[in-house]
Amino acid sequence: MPAFKRKIFYLSGFDPRGARFYHQLFAEQADAYGRTAGRPLEISKRRRLPPHSTAWSVEDRQAGVETDYVFLGWDDVVRTHWAKNPLALLKRSLTAYWNFTRLLDWPIVKNFPFGVRFAFYYPGISTILLPILFGIILTLPLGALLGWRWGLAAAALIGAAVAMFVVRKIQGFWLLRFIIFNDTLAKDRLPADVDDRMAAFADQIQAAFDEDWDEILFVTHSNGSIMAVPIVARLLERCGNRLPDRFSLVTLGSCIALIGNRKDSKRFHALLESVGQGDFRWLDIGSITDGACIAGIDPCISCAQPRKARLFQTSPRWFKYCDPATYEARRRNKYETHFDYLRTFDRISPLDYIAISAGPRPLEASIDAFKAENHV
Template identity: 45%
Template sequence: MAGFKRKVFYVGGFDPRGARFYHALAAEQVARFAQLTGEPASVSPRRRAGAFRTDWSILNSTHDVSTEYSFLRWDDIVRKAWIRSPFALAARAWRAYRAYIAHLDFETGKRLGKGPLITLFYPPILSIALPLLLTLIIGGLAAIWLPGSVAFAIGLVAAILISAPLLKKWHAPWLLRFFVFNSELSGGEADPEIEARLDNFAEEICASLDQDWDEIILLTHSNGSILSVPLMVRVLERRGDQMPPNFTLVTMGHCIPLVACRRDATHFHDQLRRLATADFRWVDIGSPPDGAAYFGVNPMAIVAPDPRPRMDLLSPRFHLFYNPETYHKGYANKYEIHFDYLRMGDRRSPLDFPSLMTAARPIDASVAEFRAI
């Protein structure tokens, strides 16, 4: 038996890629950890552990560590919600942004972080402004030789053909789908499929809480952190608010205020208030350059003045652990920055993904080491 046994439940973001992609990413990063540290860490093959769960093991023989990793799947729900038609995406985005403008608490949003607000509104602005600008330029040039109506029709077609790959490169369609999904999650009625899936996840987590683990982590990334709020409420209800001392909720790149700052998200506010009364450990890791996440924001404090959970708000300080030539920075790398939480840099950080998964100690010791750097 391993000297240190860890159980991790992972809830990912709004991503149609499933367990196969994230298993490959974990294997790649753990192999990188082994190469950079000299510790022979490895990732086992995937194994199906339930209708909505895929497991694998992460081993570090140097320190006799075994991490049993459970990928809690909701990527099938994402694929159903993935709007493929550009016309349907435009219509749904129009409704979603009308709701954001009507219900978003902009003052609170600006106070918590301007970066995510820019990320919220640049996809629709860019998706309109870029084709319009190109239409005017190309149509205006073509009008020198052709009738105006013909010239601008040609300009419009050319603008769409040029804009589409550029918008995709800048991840504007993905962000539009992400914001549409969360807008509908905020103000509409509860989605029965998501509610049932969260019930399933809660049962999976609760089944492990009294087992013989040295550490239990609920790890969430991006949109998964929004789902962690109703998920934790379910776990607390099933446990009678009694969480084991070896349990920690870890959120990476959380975007919870995207929903919490909606005035019409009353049920979500109630769930945040419910979390604020509970006693459990919460570690948030958010990078200031990550425009899709809220750095240093305790989401419970949006609706509860004195939240009870023991929460650390940490920046991963990626710039300290990457070489300048490999560090993801600038607007062109916003998408990559948002996934750096699940990677390892050029040097080991106590809070990088493979280090957290292979450490022969609980996360509080890793946080303490990180703070000492």
């Protein structure tokens, strides 16, 4: 019998990639963790958990730890809301940007890290303003060379090509779809398929409360942190506003404040208020080097009542656990930085994702160890 049994429910962000991608990523990072820690981890093959989830087991035999890892699948739902037509994507992006710009609570938003505000608008600027700017710059020389009609057409094509290169390089189309989806969420127009799926996930997590686990972690990444709000709100409603002591919510690269600070997101605000008033442990990790998360801002900053949930919020401090060359290389790839919460680096942090997923310490002890190492 293992000395410590853990259950993890993992909810990804707005990502059409499913369990296969995340299982492979986890296995690769577990292998790196095992080499660094000197204790190999055994990762099983995936197994289906109908109707929507996938599971695999993680075992650290030397430490006597066994983890049952459940990937909460909503990638099929994401794909149904993944705008494909370029013109529709552009039109819906303009609408979403307009809604966010006029409806965000700017006295709060101005306190967000600058990189977040820059990253939020950069895909739109690259898609809309760059073609216009390059077109203006190129129109005069190309018009003189080719004639005004052909010169204008060539300038427009070159401007669009340059803009598309920039947008693809920064994964801008993914960010535009992220913005569109969350604009829909903020306006309380989220289709029933998303609500139904989150309710099913709440059922799965609640069922684990009656099982024999030493620890239950609900881990979310990116947009999954926003979707965690209705799930945790349901769990609190069913459990008398207090979740079991062995349960913890872990939000990685969270962007809850993006919707929490939209003036029109009445339903989400009500759910966030109930989550903030709940009794449970909450670990929130976000880096200011990650422009796709809102780091260092209390997720419940827009709530009317002071938060009661036991939140510990921190930076991952990757610079401390990476060799300088590794750190600089990671920072240059902004898209991959957003997934570094799920990776292992040159030295193992107490809050390394594989460590809290498969290691022998309960989350509370890992948080205490991180505080001691970093004097926080």
